Amino acid sequence: MTASFAVVTVTYSSGDYLHNFLRTLTAASSQTAQVIIADNGSTDGAPEQAEAAYDNVTLVRTGGNIGYGGAVNRGVAEVDDDVEFIVVANPDVEWSAGAIDELLDAARRWPRAASLGPLITEPDGSVYPSARRVPDLVSGTGHAVLGAVWKSNPWTAAYRDDDADLTERPVGWLSGSCLLLRRAAFDNIGGFDSRYFMFMEDVDLGDRLGKSGWLNVFVPTSSVMHAKSHSVSKHPEKMIPAHHASAYRFNADRHPGPLRAPLRLALRAGLAVRSKIAVAAALREQRRESGQA
Incomplete structure (x- = not known):
């Protein structure tokens, strides 16, 4: 069966x-x-x-x-x-x-x-x-x-x-x-x-x-x-931007049309800045842990 x-x-x-x-x-x-x-x-x-x-x-x-x-x-x-x-x-x-x-x-x-x-x-x-x-x-x-x-x-x-x-x-x-x-x-x-x-x-x-x-x-x-998320911890430079890209897609899909274009533009810009900050912090943490090891 x-x-x-x-x-x-x-x-x-x-x-x-x-x-x-x-x-x-x-x-x-x-x-x-x-x-x-x-x-x-x-x-x-x-x-x-x-x-x-x-x-x-x-x-x-x-x-x-x-x-x-x-x-x-x-x-x-x-x-x-x-x-x-x-x-x-x-x-x-x-x-x-x-x-x-x-x-x-x-x-x-x-x-x-x-x-x-x-x-x-x-x-x-x-x-x-x-x-x-x-x-x-x-x-x-x-x-x-x-x-x-x-x-x-x-x-x-x-x-x-x-x-x-x-x-x-x-x-x-x-x-x-x-x-x-x-x-x-x-x-x-x-x-x-x-x-x-x-x-x-x-x-x-x-x-x-x-x-x-x-x-x-x-x-x-x-x-x-x-x-x-073992892949995330190993490769933050790839995974963190992917996360932010998905967050943009989710919100952009739910706020379509020309009237909401400024909102989508602001959202894209904000997530791009946050992604760069998060990647830099994750790589610093990696280097710190590597140095301690």
């Missing part, structure tokens, strides 16, 4: 992260699911090793580094048509026992839920704010400008939904690092927007699902651990 879900992950020289992902996945559900690895050009041999080691793993080469959302879409296209749910997760996720089964149970409780996300913890055990409100220009700008220097500012708190309890509930959007997606809803809105190379594709997905009448549901009885 075909499992009710399939798993799609995107790799880019993910190394041991992918090994731990697949090792812990076996305990995440009582079902053995089809696993699609959409590879964006790895050079470490990890995807090939995974396909050889697991009978249920299929490696799909995307043809280059086409970004996260585009690669997920490519992976989903390989999933059998009769599979009802797609689990999309980063390869640096480690699964808790029963994590996927908990999400599947919640999906049956919430028939209008298009995406369901677990509680996500950091390697140190702290809870990552993975269930958030969709940002507007005010809260998004306040978070972008003050989030790094004044972590308790009201705009960051509102965006991260910091005051909310860890209860099962609908939210604005869920972290794309681990999602259970209802295939019909995902296909209905055209999947991830592949114009987002990295970052904000999950915010955009959650927002479009919500505007289409679906729900995004946070399910804290399911949990995973996320090593969190």
